[in-house]
Amino acid sequence: VREGCRLALTEIATTLDTIAARAKSDRDVLLPAYTHRQRAMPITGGFFWAAFGATLVRDVDAFSFALSQADVLPLGVGAIAGTSLPIDREVVRELLGFSKISLNGLDTVGDRDFELDFTFAATRLMTHVGRIASDVIDFSSSEFGFLRLGDAIACGSSMMPQKKNPDLFELLRGKGSRTTGNLVALLSLVGKLPSGYGRDLQEDRASIFEARSTVLGALPMLRVGLAHVSFDRAKCLAAIDDDYMQATDIAEAMVLIHKVPFRTAYRAVGALVKTAQEMGLPLSKVTLAQAKAIDARLDEQALVAADPRSSAARKTSAGGTAPIRVDEQVAELEHVAKRAYLLAEKVPALDKILASLVTERPGKQA
Numbered sequence: 001v002r003e004g005c006r007l008a009l010t011e012i013a014t015t016l017d018t019i020a021a022r023a024k025s026d027r028d029v030l031l032p033a034y035t036h037r038q039r040a041m042p043i044t045g046g047f048f049w050a051a052f053g054a055t056l057v058r059d060v061d062a063f064s065f066a067l068s069q070a071d072v073l074p075l076g077v078g079a080i081a082g083t084s085l086p087i088d089r090e091v092v093r094e095l096l097g098f099s100k101i102s103l104n105g106l107d108t109v110g111d112r113d114f115e116l117d118f119t120f121a122a123t124r125l126m127t128h129v130g131r132i133a134s135d136v137i138d139f140s141s142s143e144f145g146f147l148r149l150g151d152a153i154a155c156g157s158s159m160m161p162q163k164k165n166p167d168l169f170e171l172l173r174g175k176g177s178r179t180t181g182n183l184v185a186l187l188s189l190v191g192k193l194p195s196g197y198g199r200d201l202q203e204d205r206a207s208i209f210e211a212r213s214t215v216l217g218a219l220p221m222l223r224v225g226l227a228h229v230s231f232d233r234a235k236c237l238a239a240i241d242d243d244y245m246q247a248t249d250i251a252e253a254m255v256l257i258h259k260v261p262f263r264t265a266y267r268a269v270g271a272l273v274k275t276a277q278e279m280g281l282p283l284s285k286v287t288l289a290q291a292k293a294i295d296a297r298l299d300e301q302a303l304v305a306a307d308p309r310s311s312a313a314r315k316t317s318a319g320g321t322a323p324i325r326v327d328e329q330v331a332e333l334e335h336v337a338k339r340a341y342l343l344a345e346k347v348p349a350l351d352k353i354l355a356s357l358v359t360e361r362p363g364k365q366a
Contacts, residue, residue, distance in 0.1 A: 001066070001070040003347075003349070004212040005067035006067070006347035008063050008121070009344040010340070011216060011220065012056050012060055012063065012125070012219065012337075012340055013336075013337040014219070015056060015219050015222060015223055016056050016060075016337035016340070017337050018223045019050075019052055019053040019333060020049075020050075020334050022045075022049045022226060023045070023046040023047075023048075023050045023326065023329070023333070026045025026049060027044055027045065027046030027323065027326060028045070028046075029044060029046075029048075029233055029236060030042055030043075030044060030236055030240055030308070031043060031044075031237075031240070032239050032243065032245060039239065039243045041321075042240050042245050042246070042311040042312050043312055044321055044323075044326060045236075046323075047329075050329040050333065052128070052131070054329070056128065057332070057336045058124075059125045062120070062121035063118075064340075064343060065117060066114065066118040067343070069113060069114040069117045070114040071099045071100070072098060072100055072101065072102050072114070073089065073092060073102065074108045076092060077108045078105060079197070080106055080196055080197065081106065082105050095353075095356075095357060096348070097347075097353060106195055107195075109197040110190075110196055110201070112201065115186060115208050116190070119179070119183045119208060120183055122182075122183075122212070122215045123179040123211070125215055126175055126176035126178075126215065127180075129172050129173075129175075129222055130172065130175075132169075133173040133222075134169075134173060136225070137166045137169050137170060140166050140229065144235075145232055145235040146231060146232060146235055146236050146239070147231060148232055149164050149228065149229060150228030150230070151164075152228045153166075153228040153229075154166070155167035168221060171221075172222055175214050175217075178210060179215075182206075182211045183211075185203075185206075189204060237309075240309075241282055241308060244276065244283050246306050247273050249305035249311050249314060250269045250283070250302055250305045250306055251265040251266050251269040252305070252314075253301070254269070254302050257301050258302070265297075268297065268298060269298075271294045271295070272295075275290060275294060283306045284306045284308070288300055
């Protein structure tokens with residue numbers, strides 16, 4: 001499990017770097033963001049990728065915690081109560097590179113909490129991978145058309161020659177069900193056992209081994225997939241122009257300029273949207289006279305916010321879509337990636353431990 005945490009942290013760090021690079025390259029792409037699967041507000045491609053990077057930041061924390069829980073040496077407690085033989089558990093702890101020894105033998109032989117923490121971290125990570133995959137799958141469909149799948153990763157249909165299917169991302173999304181099943185299996189296993197050891201506990205191996213292999217297989221494939229998807233800038237922008245996503249910006253402009261309560265601005269802009277819909281026009285095409293007929297405070301200054309292309313730049317609050325804020329988010333992704341690399345490097349690798357144990361060292365017998 002400790003080795004699995006080390007390898008997972010390295011893979012997450014590499015993936016964070018990949019996503020940070022995509023956020024930089026797509027920082028000027030404009031596309032819709034969704035709530036309730038309805039178009040909500042314009043965002044940038046940089047903001048879009050940074051959102052998924054933020055989920056991986058939490059995964060670094062989850063695996064860091066799992067690592068701390070696995071960094072406890074169980075060897076030396078015997079079958080349950082320790083031993084009367086003159087052993088020194090600290091010697092073994094030092095040789096194997098653990099931070100501390102377990103506290104109580106009765107607890108140690110039945111403890112699988114470190115496995116639960118690891119498998120939970122893997123499950124949550126795969127949930128995040130599934131969310132990335134779902135957006136790529138949707139956005140590459142004809143109904144959205146925001147993303148193009150490169151030929152290197154697109155799969156053809158077994159029957160329909162015109163198809164370019166996102167099989168890679170569907171498989172990544174599906175793998176999350178395996179880690180969820182492994183976590184549930186572990187919880188079911190340990191939740192009914194008495195203290196001490198029972199042979200039941202040998203059933204834990206399949207869950208942790210598969211959780212580990214799934215994570216270590218999925219993240220490299222995710223990076224491969226992301227390298228071969230690209231935004232269709234024209235279709236993304238057209239989706240923004242065709243809808244009324246700048247409505248919130250106009251309402252906020254009324255609040256700032258005319259000092260009205262947001263609820264007042266909300267009602268006025270709602271009426272403006274209704275008028276635009278009835279006329280079959282985007283908000284940016286509603287005339288000043290038509291807007292003022294609804295509310296005099298829907299003036300030229302407020303309607304400047306009707307330009308959807310400037311919507312993202314106006315969101316300057318921390319965590320927002322303004323370029324300076326996205327740059328901050330990307331910098332944090334890169335910072336956490338470095339932290340994950342460093343943490344992984346501090347974990348004694350199994351091959352190096354083995355090499356140190358079988359090599360004769362000065363003053364010590366191998």
